[in-house]
Amino acid sequence: MRIVSRCYRVHMSLKYAVLAALLEGEASGYELSKLFDVSFANFWASTPQQLYRELERLERDGLVQARVVRQERRPDKRMFSLTETGRRDLETFAAAPPKRPTAIRDELMIKIQAMDGVDPEATRALVEERATWARAKLDRYARVRERLLGGRTEEEYLRRADRIGPYLTLMGGIAFEEENLRWCERVLSVLRSRAALS
Numbered sequence: 001m002r003i004v005s006r007c008y009r010v011h012m013s014l015k016y017a018v019l020a021a022l023l024e025g026e027a028s029g030y031e032l033s034k035l036f037d038v039s040f041a042n043f044w045a046s047t048p049q050q051l052y053r054e055l056e057r058l059e060r061d062g063l064v065q066a067r068v069v070r071q072e073r074r075p076d077k078r079m080f081s082l083t084e085t086g087r088r089d090l091e092t093f094a095a096a097p098p099k100r101p102t103a104i105r106d107e108l109m110i111k112i113q114a115m116d117g118v119d120p121e122a123t124r125a126l127v128e129e130r131a132t133w134a135r136a137k138l139d140r141y142a143r144v145r146e147r148l149l150g151g152r153t154e155e156e157y158l159r160r161a162d163r164i165g166p167y168l169t170l171m172g173g174i175a176f177e178e179e180n181l182r183w184c185e186r187v188l189s190v191l192r193s194r195a196a197l198s
Contacts, residue, residue, distance in 0.1 A: 013044065014044070014046055014050060014054050015054060015057070015058065015063075016090060016093045016094075017036075017040060017044045017046070018032065018054050018055065018058060018064075019058070019064070019086055019089065019093075020090060020094075020165070021035050021036065021039070022064060022080060022081060022086070023082070023090075023163065023165075024166075026079045026080065026081040027079065027080060027081075028069075028077045028080070029048070029051060029052050029055055029078065029080070030048075030077070032051055032055070033048040033051055038140075038144055039166050039169075039170070040169075043169055043172060043173060055080055058080075058086065059080070062083060062085050063083060063085055063086030063089055064080045064082060064086050065080070065081055065083050066078040066079065066081075067079050108126060108127075111123070112127075112187070120191055120194070120195060123191065124188065124191050127184050127187050127188055127191070128184075128188065130180065130184050131181055131184035131188070134177045134178075134180040134181040134184065135181065137177045138174065138177050138178065138181070141173055141174050144170055145167075145170060145174070148166065148167050148170065
């Protein structure tokens, strides 16, 4: 029952992530996949296969509509956009409180919990890898931020932009990775100081 419930929650969240992505305008499945890589990766990861399946469900449910665009040297592509029903459903979802607060489920934390008695170098390597990932994400988020701002200051953008949701979620992703990096640096500092005593 829990597995079914979890799968249902994942499907429901992906549904609304796709609808929210289409607020940016009409897009093909490929373009949505790229948008997820850039704008949604900081809070909702999805594979292209999951996106295409979800688009089929959303079209079947009347929440998105598709039109075929003929291409000369490439296969035809389908362009998806929100229907009025989809927009209303998304607005209802956006106004409702989340079902439950966020919970951390992180395999690295289990490894850290069990690290005593393990080679400290193995633990150090795991934490350094996490720090490298965090820095890479922060670099990517900085590029997204610059693209969104388009030469405006953050204050000007947040005051005047048509849509600020993507920027606010980006801020959340940046804060998450900055804290992730701070934690990694603290753990590495502890490991270094303990190594110096042995």
